[in-house]
Amino acid sequence: MEAPLAPPRRRGRPPKQRDDLTDTRELLLRAGLQVLTEKGFSATGIEEILGRVGVPKGSFYHYFESKEAFGLRLIERYGAFFAHKLDRHLRNLSLTPLARLRSFVEDAKAGMARHQYRRGCLIGNLGQEMGSLPESFRAQLKGTLEDWQARFCACLVEAQQMGELALGASAPQWAAFFWIGWEGAVLRAKLEQTAAPLDVFAEFFFASLPPG
Numbered sequence: 001m002e003a004p005l006a007p008p009r010r011r012g013r014p015p016k017q018r019d020d021l022t023d024t025r026e027l028l029l030r031a032g033l034q035v036l037t038e039k040g041f042s043a044t045g046i047e048e049i050l051g052r053v054g055v056p057k058g059s060f061y062h063y064f065e066s067k068e069a070f071g072l073r074l075i076e077r078y079g080a081f082f083a084h085k086l087d088r089h090l091r092n093l094s095l096t097p098l099a100r101l102r103s104f105v106e107d108a109k110a111g112m113a114r115h116q117y118r119r120g121c122l123i124g125n126l127g128q129e130m131g132s133l134p135e136s137f138r139a140q141l142k143g144t145l146e147d148w149q150a151r152f153c154a155c156l157v158e159a160q161q162m163g164e165l166a167l168g169a170s171a172p173q174w175a176a177f178f179w180i181g182w183e184g185a186v187l188r189a190k191l192e193q194t195a196a197p198l199d200v201f202a203e204f205f206f207a208s209l210p211p212g
Helices: 018-039 046-053 057-062 067-090 097-114 122-128 136-161 171-192 196-208
Strands: none
Touching: 018 046, 018 067, 018 122, 046 057, 067 097, 067 122, 067 136, 097 136, 097 171, 097 196, 122 136, 122 171, 136 171, 171 196
């Protein structure tokens, strides 16, 4: 792994205005999300991200203390973005709970296809790299996955209440099963550049749910 960059203080020219600082930080985060969903953390140099935004290398530490701090902020940003995406589907009361889960799956499949399967899940990508990442990433990655599982679990509980899912089914376990399998399917889809792994997993998951 590329070692986290040591944070020398105040290299390069500081931003002239606070708005410039905020705007440039936002651009760096967006560029970082794009690159890391494709390549991962260890294979990505800060220079590549700075180059996409047009920021001088020496100015990085005006925006983030280190590459590690930058990575932690990216995990937080991606987790919040994806939680919002989940809520858009899982809280759609015009659909039954299981239809909401299927809606999320179809939207996620379309998103991967739109980027020609070059981009995967940032959380899954970093989880694969955990052996070479800063230990500070572990708890944040774990917490992000648990948050997504909790949202899925709540929808599955609604499915039980509406008679779509057996009351004896363990909603927390089914939610965990989904995310464990889905992250693997996303990885395989990125590798094979096809939606087939996503379809195989989703079909098995929904077919396996005990009906109410």
